[in-house]
Amino acid sequence: MINKREFLQAALATTALWGLSGHGNWGRLAAQQALSQDRLLQFDDFGNVTLIHVTDIHAQLKPLWFREPAVNIGVGEARGRPPHVTGKDFLSMFGIAPGSPDAYALTHEDFTALARTYGRMGGMDRVATVVKAIRAARPDAILLDGGDTWHGSMTALRTQGQDMVNVMSALGVDAMTSHWEWTLGQDRVREIVDGLPFAFLGANIFDAEWDEPAFEPYKIFDKGGARIGVIGQAFPYLPIANPRWLFPDYSFGIQEARMQEVVDHLRGTEKVDLVVCLSHNGFDVDHKMAGQVQGIDVILTGHTHDAIPEPVLVGQTILIASGSNGKFVSRVDLDVRDGRMMGFRHKLIPVFSDVIAPDPDMAALIDAERAPFAADLDEVVGTTESLLYRRGNFNGTWDDLICDAIRSERDVQIALSPGVRWGPSLLPGDPIRREDIHNACSMSYGQVYRTEMTGETIKAVMEDVADNLFNPDPYYQQGGDMVRVGGLSYAIDVAKPMGQRISALTLDGGEAVDPAKSYSVAGWASVNEGTDGPQIWDVIEAHVRKLGSVRAEPRETVTVSGA
Amino acid sequence: MEMNRRKTIALGAGGVAALIGTAALAQTAPATTTAPAAAPAAPVTPGKTAEQWIAEFTGGAGVTEGGVELTAPEIAENGNTVPVSVAADGASEVLLVATGNPVGGVMIARFGPAAGRREIATRIRLARTQDIIGVAKMEDGTFRQATANVKVTIGGCGG
Numbered sequence: 001m002i003n004k005r006e007f008l009q010a011a012l013a014t015t016a017l018w019g020l021s022g023h024g025n026w027g028r029l030a031a032q033q034a035l036s037q038d039r040l041l042q043f044d045d046f047g048n049v050t051l052i053h054v055t056d057i058h059a060q061l062k063p064l065w066f067r068e069p070a071v072n073i074g075v076g077e078a079r080g081r082p083p084h085v086t087g088k089d090f091l092s093m094f095g096i097a098p099g100s101p102d103a104y105a106l107t108h109e110d111f112t113a114l115a116r117t118y119g120r121m122g123g124m125d126r127v128a129t130v131v132k133a134i135r136a137a138r139p140d141a142i143l144l145d146g147g148d149t150w151h152g153s154m155t156a157l158r159t160q161g162q163d164m165v166n167v168m169s170a171l172g173v174d175a176m177t178s179h180w181e182w183t184l185g186q187d188r189v190r191e192i193v194d195g196l197p198f199a200f201l202g203a204n205i206f207d208a209e210w211d212e213p214a215f216e217p218y219k220i221f222d223k224g225g226a227r228i229g230v231i232g233q234a235f236p237y238l239p240i241a242n243p244r245w246l247f248p249d250y251s252f253g254i255q256e257a258r259m260q261e262v263v264d265h266l267r268g269t270e271k272v273d274l275v276v277c278l279s280h281n282g283f284d285v286d287h288k289m290a291g292q293v294q295g296i297d298v299i300l301t302g303h304t305h306d307a308i309p310e311p312v313l314v315g316q317t318i319l320i321a322s323g324s325n326g327k328f329v330s331r332v333d334l335d336v337r338d339g340r341m342m343g344f345r346h347k348l349i350p351v352f353s354d355v356i357a358p359d360p361d362m363a364a365l366i367d368a369e370r371a372p373f374a375a376d377l378d379e380v381v382g383t384t385e386s387l388l389y390r391r392g393n394f395n396g397t398w399d400d401l402i403c404d405a406i407r408s409e410r411d412v413q414i415a416l417s418p419g420v421r422w423g424p425s426l427l428p429g430d431p432i433r434r435e436d437i438h439n440a441c442s443m444s445y446g447q448v449y450r451t452e453m454t455g456e457t458i459k460a461v462m463e464d465v466a467d468n469l470f471n472p473d474p475y476y477q478q479g480g481d482m483v484r485v486g487g488l489s490y491a492i493d494v495a496k497p498m499g500q501r502i503s504a505l506t507l508d509g510g511e512a513v514d515p516a517k518s519y520s521v522a523g524w525a526s527v528n529e530g531t532d533g534p535q536i537w538d539v540i541e542a543h544v545r546k547l548g549s550v551r552a553e554p555r556e557t558v559t560v561s562g563a
Numbered sequence: 564m565e566m567n568r569r570k571t572i573a574l575g576a577g578g579v580a581a582l583i584g585t586a587a588l589a590q591t592a593p594a595t596t597t598a599p600a601a602a603p604a605a606p607v608t609p610g611k612t613a614e615q616w617i618a619e620f621t622g623g624a625g626v627t628e629g630g631v632e633l634t635a636p637e638i639a640e641n642g643n644t645v646p647v648s649v650a651a652d653g654a655s656e657v658l659l660v661a662t663g664n665p666v667g668g669v670m671i672a673r674f675g676p677a678a679g680r681r682e683i684a685t686r687i688r689l690a691r692t693q694d695i696i697g698v699a700k701m702e703d704g705t706f707r708q709a710t711a712n713v714k715v716t717i718g719g720c721g722g
Contacts, residue, residue, distance in 0.1 A: 211646065239640040240716055251646075253636045464717040475637045476714055498692075 035101050035118075037356050041133045046345035047335030048224035049274065050138040052131055055146025055302035056324035056422070058180070059156035059164050060439070061366045063120035063353035064424040066325045068307065069392040070108045073494055073563045076472030078284050083306030083321060094309050105327065105350040106307055112387050112427055118352060122326030124167050125358035125366055126351050130329045131171060132359060138333075140223040144230065145173045146302030146322070147280045150192075151180035152422050154438035154537075155373050160188050163369040165196070170365055175199040175219050179235035179242075179280045179303060183444045186247040201232020201278060203262045208251040217262050226273040226336040229266035231296075233259065233279040235303055237478045241468075243445055245529040254285065254475055256292055263295040273339045276300065282479035283321055290314035297341040298332065303479045305391065305421045309348045318344060325424060327351055377435040382544040384432055385551040389425040390440065393469065394560070395484045397552040398423055398440050402536070403486025404552075405543030406522045410450050410533075413507065414458065414488050416523030419465065419481035432544055434537075441536045443525060448533040450522045456515040459502055462490070467498040488513070488557070495562030504559070613662040617698055620658040620671065621706045626698060631709035633697040639689060642715040648684035651699035651707060657683055658700075663693025689715050 074084025104114035150161030203217035307323030322330040390396040406415035491504040505513035524536040659669040672683040
């Protein structure tokens with residue numbers, strides 16, 4: 001192994017453009033570019049190996065709005081460290097000019113105005129153009145998908161992921177790992193994987209009964225004169241964060257010792273020159289794992305939806321964060337010689353849909369996949385007068401609208417809505433089409449339950465979720481945001497231990513929540529089998545139809561301290 | 564996809580005997596092929612603290628950290644059946660304590676001199692988030708331990 005000093009020198013010598021000489025290069029260089037396809041794709045080929053990374057597409061085939069978080073708190077060692085830097089701090093850390101295309105792509109600042117200036121992002125037909133352009137320059141490039149691909153839209157749910165399988169196969173993916181894929185049920189996952197033209201990797205997916213590996217842990221590629229081992233790491237907390245009954249035969253977990261064993265096997269027995277981990281751990285988990293497991297050169301991170309314009313270095317491992325929803329494609333060129341990574345050059349390519357031309361073949365495929373559902377998808381249910389967004393540690397306006405719908409349609413005092421990180425945004429004045437509602441809540445277990453909970457139970461639920469997000473040890477973080485609440489306000493001290501973070505629970509109207517008293521509560525995405533109730537998208541649609549026009553301004557229901 | 568026991572068994576009726584045989588083994592020792600003799604913990608005495616369980620096991624001798632490998636998930640997928648293993652080179656006995664369970668003593672495993680690997684794996688029920696402690700009595704009479712925190716959650720909202 002090379003030592004850190006040699007590594008840094010090698011990297012610095014060869015990454016003048018997109019290197020890691022501290023933060024700040026990215027924006028200055030990006031600001032010099034005109035917004036054109038050629039400039040967006042411009043990349044001086046480097047070394048002999050190219051990785052292309054996409055992740056957390058959440059079945060978003062078409063260009064979209066996606067507002068990045070205003071609040072993304074890091075705890076413990078992660079405090080103030082990317083990706084836990086937002087807004088103006090993010091712009092200044094990376095030297096990005098306010099109001100620039102990159103400010104729009106990477107932060108929430110002036111989102112609505114900049115969205116109108118720079119247009120929607122993503123679209124898998126545009127992603128296809130980017131991938132083809134990279135492959136034209138580097139035919140040996142390896143395309144890796146970090147998972148959360150077969151979930152997140154009405155068409156993905158109705159086709160049980162088939163639309164995404166067809167699109168990703170046409171895109172030419174070489175290997176993927178998984179998370180929400182499993183919410184289609186284990187039989188469907190096995191059916192797809194049996195016919196998949198690329199590898200479905202998960203070193204940490206074990207047979208729950210026999211406690212032995214259940215899927216391929218890695219795949220080896222001989223590309224660019226190098227032998228490259230790609231290890232898959234599925235989302236570790238699937239049976240906890242998602243319904244275990246949908247995939248009862250499988251067990252997951254971080255399994256650090258297993259990861260080390262696979263890395264050692266690749267280096268010792270398979271004699272690879274480069275070890276890449278295609279991960280769905282979440283960024284902070286990967287950051288810790290990079291320091292614990294020896295011998296990983298590149299971690300392609302996923303799950304937590306972070307877009308970071310420069311690689312993050314942990315020891316001799318580089319971490320790449322490629323965003324979500326098709327907004328970005330990462331290109332990583334590597335100089336791999338004599339069994340070592342000697343240097344790298346990286347670019348987080350923002351997919352501006354008005355700038356990057358759609359690939360005609362992929363556009364035709366996407367249209368064909370959507371055609372059977374077109375009338376359903378495009379039906380206008382209402383209009384929004386204000387920005388609807390979700391991403392952020394606490395309630396977004398989409399969540400407030402969903403909680404309002406639940407309280408109104410299910411006639412309850414309190415609504416709970418999961419703090420998932422997917423769900424695109426809508427701009428003021430946008431029609432709310434049925435597809436937009438599904439994009440915010442599509443899932444295989446969307447029933448809206450209705451129940452009674454004591455104040456004590458409500459607090460316990462919130463403490464539990466808060467610890468999944470704010471536990472100072474990343475290995476105890478599940479990677480979602482805080483549960484969203486309706487009809488309720490509260491204070492949270494993120495620095496406190498579990499059980500002491502949540503206080504001042506108050507009902508709408510100002511009455512304090514009594515631990516001993518029972519309240520009517522409804523919510524969706526229960527992990528329990530046999531949950532009864534209408535589907536969440538039908539509940540939202542009924543509510544929006546009644547309102548006709550929606551106005552959801554950010555609410556001051558959560559008071560945060562300790563950050 | 565890899566060939567594994569589940570699939571091998573599904574291939575033919577000849578695998579049925581293996582299913583029964585290995586399923587029974589899996590209940591006590593899924594992580595090791597050389598299952599040592601596992602004795603149940605001493606007769607159940609509710610109310611004993613974790614410290615008391617350990618003190619009885621050690622006879623009051625000092626316990627040092629290190630030399631024991633305690634493997635458990637950071638967050639339990641199912642609190643009713645949490646896979647846990649304790650390994651300690653040179654151990655003659657191993658005590659496993661679940662500090663947050665109503666009955667803290669989980670098991671004492673005794674390794675004979677012929678035992679190849681001094682490792683015991685099992686699945687245990689955890690009532691709530693808690694520390695589990697593996698204490699090893701070494702062949703030289705000293706004691707070593709390792710602690711792991713296992714979180715048992717309500718479950719919720721994965722991003």
